[in-house]
Amino acid sequence: MLSPTTPTSRKSKSLCRRIAPPARVGFSSLPVVTTSPAWENGLVRCRQFTPGGQPGGVAHRAGPTRARGRAGPIAAERAVNPDEKPFLPEATALRQGTEARVPEEEAARADERSSRSLIGALRDEPNPFSQLVATVPGGLFSFRLRPDGSACCPYANPAFLELFGLPAEDLAESAAALWATLHPDDLDRVRDSVATSARSLTPWRDEFRWRRPNGDEIWVEGHSMPVREPDGSILWHGFLHDITARKETERRLFATHERLQALLQALPVGVSFSEDATCQHITGNPMLRAQFEMTPQDNISASALETAALGRRVRYFFDGQELREGELPLQRAVAENRVIPPMELVVQLPSGRRWIAEILAAPLRDAQDRIIGGLAVILNITERKQAEERYQTLFEHMLDGFALHEIVCDARGQPVDYRFLAVNPAFERLTGLKANAIVGKTVLEILPSTEPYWIETYGRVALTGEPASFENYARDLDQYFQVTAFCPAPRQFACLFVDITARKRAEAEQEHLQTQLAQAQKMESIGRLAGGVAHDFNNLLGVILGYTELALEHANPAQPLYADLLEIQKAAQRSADLTRQLLAFARKQTIAPQVCDLNETVAGMLKLLRRLIGEPIALMWRPGSSLWPVKVDPAQIDQVLANLCVNARDAIASVGQITIETGNASLDQTVCAQHAGWIPGEYVRLAVSDDGCGMDPETLAHLFEPFFTTKGVGRGTGLGLATLYGVVQQNRGFIHVSSAPGQGTTFTLYWPRHRDQGAPAALAGPAEPASRGHETVLLVEDEPALLHLGATMLEKLGYQVLAADTPGEAIRLAEEHAGAIHLLMTDVVMPEMNGRDLARRLLSLYPNLKRLFMSGYTASVIAPHGVLDDGVHFIQKPFAMPELAAKIRVALEREP
Structure with missing residues (x-):
């Protein structure tokens, strides 16, 4: 049997007294046969009594008899504080005792107003404290700060260890692991707060973030009481609990509040609040104060209603009559308990400035539907009213025609007609239709030839609100109009008319100019297209003409074959001429959709x-x-x-x-x-x-x-x-x-989407002896037949030939060739690299290399490649052997 006066009991009570203050938990012990508990300081503080003013008894009901050493809840008590305010504590009790002593219960009382924290009852004699704290819904700990600055946690209950995932044996030696789990942004602040508590021996309280071993981050709140020990250490006994949910709630509430405040501050309209049902104290957002030229310290109601004697009263006028006190929309909304529809008032400020306001007001009610104030929204519509005045002036004097219509729909809601509501003088002047003759009538009554398409078009504008701009031909008026239609009100549309009849007729007279423009573009495109065609076509013609020329050198003019070869040569030459003509001429085509x-x-x-x-x-x-x-x-x-x-x-x-x-x-x-x-x-x-x-x-x-x-x-x-x-x-x-x-x-x-469904050229005779040479020529041509032909011609002219079908092969041959290369003869347009770039690459190997470019393109096509720049040697495909021989000698013997 554990007596209240046994050493173990005294030790447990001592620990409880040290834990109770920071944990805000009260302890009491009482024999089960008495109603006079022994009050611990924590319970006295929870009940708000001073130790000298402890009550002699508290109404409570003991729970059922418990087995010795088993903790459990006692029935909730009804207690009364000194201020006569009752409260309900919650208690958990542990029965202790033996047959030799009177059994008593150690009860841990927790004030329900401070989160109903519990400290468990003592469970057994060997370790009564651990039994006591087992029921506490939070972490209990002891923290020691040694004189040398090191720290440790001599005690941490299981809830503390489970909450933070730290081993007790490590903490008992050093608090380093504890510090390491704190969020880096909070670490210095927590250390400072602990140091402050140690210096002043004042209670420690802080909120900070803790990183658990699994990576989760939680918010915790800690409370503890410091005590100086004989060796100079400071020992705290305290309590920690998870407040992550609370922090998240606070964050969401704060974010919502900030968003609402930001919205209120940014609203482009004035918003005023009456904080009482008499509208004697009115506040508002920045736009409201800007509208009324007031500082944040001004009471808007006082400026508006109570300072007439000072000559700085805000005055309100409705239809030219000044409103009296009690007639403002906000005051009426509160007094009449109803929403006041938008009113247009002229506001005259103390400075003398006047502006036009549109004010909507409504009462504010509490949960019991009682009026607690009012809300008004004030919109400065001065510019809008001025614009309306300008619009009216413009309506009367504008040069463009203007007409306002109302759409007429059938039973299915489909547009079938529209009615004239208003027209301006310019409309009358442009159309010849007078307002008094058409207003109130439909368009089919006035212009019966109006096509259904235009009624549908205007109907879309009136029914959807989407504006449209288009040209319209009025058959009955024989006029063209540029029309801009928009929707000023539901089921209405307004139109701006510009007479474009003269322009349309001018366009009809100038259609031939459009044809000429199209033809010019077509000729330019065909010319560029022909350049591409000529490249491949001229390559083929070059092979035909080249081999024909070689064959003529070996043929006997007296034989029939010679005449046949001349015909082939003639046809090939005419084909070459045709490719050149395609670059300059284009056939006009009739447009046929x-x-x-x-x-x-x-x-x-x-x-x-x-x-x-x-x-x-x-x-x-x-x-x-x-x-x-x-x-x-x-x-x-x-x-x-x-x-x-x-x-x-x-x-x-x-x-x-x-x-x-x-x-x-x-x-x-x-x-x-x-x-x-x-x-x-x-x-x-x-x-x-x-x-x-x-x-x-x-x-x-x-x-x-x-x-x-x-x-x-x-x-x-x-x-x-x-x-x-x-x-x-x-x-x-x-x-x-x-x-x-x-x-x-x-x-x-x-x-x-479509739902319906010159003189003929003379025959060439035998070729004149061509100029011959002995130099080395690097020939580059991506067309195999033309490459073979070119090599044959060059060899017949006495030149040593290195033939390559790609720029890469040409570079390789140049790098491997042991002797000199005197001339590069290359096509202009090839895969991998054009001829001009290839020449630049080879000049690094042979600085004195001469260049001769060849191509089937015209000059305008080759110009972007730089082939026809001054000093650049070029031969047009197809070419004959004498022409080739002459071009080679010019390229070799003249400076580039």
Whole structure:
């Protein structure tokens, strides 16, 4: 039996007394046969008694008899504090005793107002303290700070160890592990608070973050009481508990409060609050004080209602009459217990400034529906009212016609007509229709030839609120108008009219100019296309003419074969002339729109487009699946593709990629609202992208202006993209351009989905003896037949030939060749590297290397490669052996 006076009992009580103050837990012991407990300081503090003023008894009910050594709850007691306020503590008791002593219960009483913390009862004689703290819902600890600055935790209950995941044996020696688990941002502050408590021997309390071994981060709150020990150490007995949930709640509440405050502070309207039902103290947000020219210290109600004698009262006028006290919207809302609809008032400030306010007010009620104040929202509508006045003036004097209409719908809600509500004088002047003759009547009554399409168009504006701009032809008036329609009110639409009849007739008279522009663009595109065709075609003609010439040298003129060879030579020469003519002339084609598949149209152009852009640039084709049909002139598609690919080619410095893509696209109102002139619907998308130099915003702004070009003199007319824009507009499509310097360019075209469904040349005679040589020539040609022919011709002329079919092979031959290389004869456009770049590479190996360039392109095509610069030797394909011999000698014997 453990007596209340046994050493073990005294030790347990002593520990309890030291734990109780910081843990805010009260302890008492009482025999089960008495109602006079022995009060511990903690319980006295919980009950708010002084130790000398402890009560002699407290109403309580003992719980059922418990087995010795078993802890359990006692029935809740009803206690009364000295201020006569009852409270309900919760107790956990442990029965102790033997047959030789009167049994008593040690009860741990916890004030329910301080989180109902519990300290368990003593469980057994060997370790009564551990039994006592087993029921406490938090961590109990002892912390010792030694004189040398080191620290340890001589005691930590299981809840403490479980909460923080720290082994008791490590903490008993050193608190280093404890410090290490603190959040780095809190560590110094906690150390400082502990040091302050140690110096002043005042209670320690702090909140900080703790990192658990599993990586979780929690918030804890700690309380402890310091005691100085004989050796100079400071010993704290304390209590820690997890407050993470509370912190999170505080954070959310604070964030919500901050958001509401930020919203209130940022609102562009004044908001005023009455904090009492009499509206004698009114506060508001910054906008309200700015509206009333007041400082944060001013009471708005006093300035508005109570200082008339000082001459600085805010005055309010409604319909020219000044409002009296009690007539303000906020006062009426509180007095009448109802929402006051928006009122327009003229506000005159003490400074004399006047402005127009729109005020909406409502009462504020508490949970019991009692009025506790009011709320008013004040909007400064001075500018709006002034704009309305200006609008009225503009309405009467503007040069553009204006008309306000009301849409008329059938039983299904579909627009079938619209009624004139108002027109301005300019409308009367432009149309000849007088207001007194049309206002109140429908358009079908006034203009019976109005097409249903226009009624539907205006109906969409009135019913959806989405504005629209378009050109309209009024058949009854025989006039064209540029119309801008918008929705000023539900089921209404207003229109601004500009008479464009003269412009439309001028456009009709100048249609031939558009044809000429289109033709100029087509000729430029065909010329560029012919350059690409000439490259391959002239290579083939070069082989034919070259071998024909070699055959004529060995043939007997008296034999029939000689005449046949002359005919072959004649036909090849005429073909070569034809390729040159394609670069200068283009046939005019009549525009004939037809239903077509863009995939098929583009696929038919790919071969020509590849020739047009040249070999160094890759052309990628990505056709869309299940493409919708379109109705367009295929020649226009060819023209558009040729123009875009030429521009893309010019934007690429040397080697790059052009990508052509198609696909279906549904443009909704949201997308179209971001692009002027776009109309929602279903379209077929054609996109041409390049990885060239791109364009800056200034260039994009002028991109479709006629005669605007970024190309050099003689390289373009500046009509290409202007004509492209006209083609797309003519087909009721749209263009979107995406580009940035250094990031390439993408032209995306949207096509509407179609739901309906000289003297002849003399015959060449025997070749004159050609100038011969002995030098070494490096011949580079990617066409095998032409490479073999060229080597044969050079060898017949006496030259030593190194033949290569790629630039890489040419470099290898040059590096391995032991002797001198006197002349590089190379094609201009080849895979891997163009001829000019190859020459630059080889000059590093042979500084005195002469160069002769050859190509089937015209001069304008080769110019970007620099081949026709001054001092550059060039021979046009196809060529004859005498011409080749002469060009070689010029290249070898003259300075480059």
